[in-house]
Amino acid sequence: MTVAHTRPALHVKSLGSALRALRENGMRASAARRLVIEALLAADEPVSAERIAGGLDGAVPRSDLASVYRNLETLGTLGLVRHLHLGHGPGLYELADGDREFLVCEGCDAIRAVDPGELDDVRALLRERFGFRAGFAHLPIAGLCEECA
Amino acid sequence: MTVAHTRPALHVKSLGSALRALRENGMRASAARRLVIEALLAADEPVSAERIAGGLDGAVPRSDLASVYRNLETLGTLGLVRHLHLGHGPGLYELADGDREFLVCEGCDAIRAVDPGELDDVRALLRERFGFRAGFAHLPIAGLCEECA
DNA sequence: TTGACTGCAAAAACTTTGCAACGTC
């Protein structure tokens, strides 16, 4: 693993483009990796490693959990996959082209996904005040939704 | 555990006030609970359950890890203790009167604590735009600090 | 005296690692 830790997201649109990105970085386009990418393409929301290995309830073939973790990590360092924590429970993963950011309600656990632009002035305010570049894709904004407040 | 899940923070200033809050809610002021509260008073930063049970390097007596977890949970439902996640690693705990909120840099893992008022207009913006009451004490704002950006 | 609470032990939940066999380049 000689790949730099932080990379710009690569915006994967298809299995093919992801496999190409792997090969361009000197890694192999193995069957196990194909499966992880297919699962993430099939899921329309962030999913756990366990769920990917389980085949997303039949949407893709089941696979080995340890390999799934290893490949999520590998794909992450390439910038193809992003790791998220929405509340408790296991870590979740999504393709990096899903550029949404998240608000989670700590009252009812509802997750609201918003497009990146919608948080730009929140980001601007934080940058101006603290010199801090905030991102809400890995860690969401936590709080209370309208109903729970 | 018949206590409501969400409560206003109780602002514990001393061991005595915390024990009083326990008794007023029909719970017992046991030695194990005293120890957890003493540890949190002694720590000047969020600490893990493991570290509390370990006695904070001699600052307080060691105690049983399972009981520490149980009591952190209990004190949490009373609003005396808050549970935080700053990055990876174990969950952290602090007294609820430590009302600071956090920014964590995902580049260098630096944690910056800020006073609650400093994020009020970020909060106002989020409330206006999304009807969402954000809080950054349980989950911090993640991003990149000035040096890492 | 009563039953909430404890400490210990065991297990559950999540993730990582070691290693021989395998499959991609």
Added chain:
DNA sequence: GACGTTGCAAAGTTTTTGCAGTCAA
């Protein structure tokens, strides 16, 4: 053919649970 990668098993880390005994009210 070389070696990156896999699948299985085992272990690591963090948190929860069961239970008989203990202690606060």
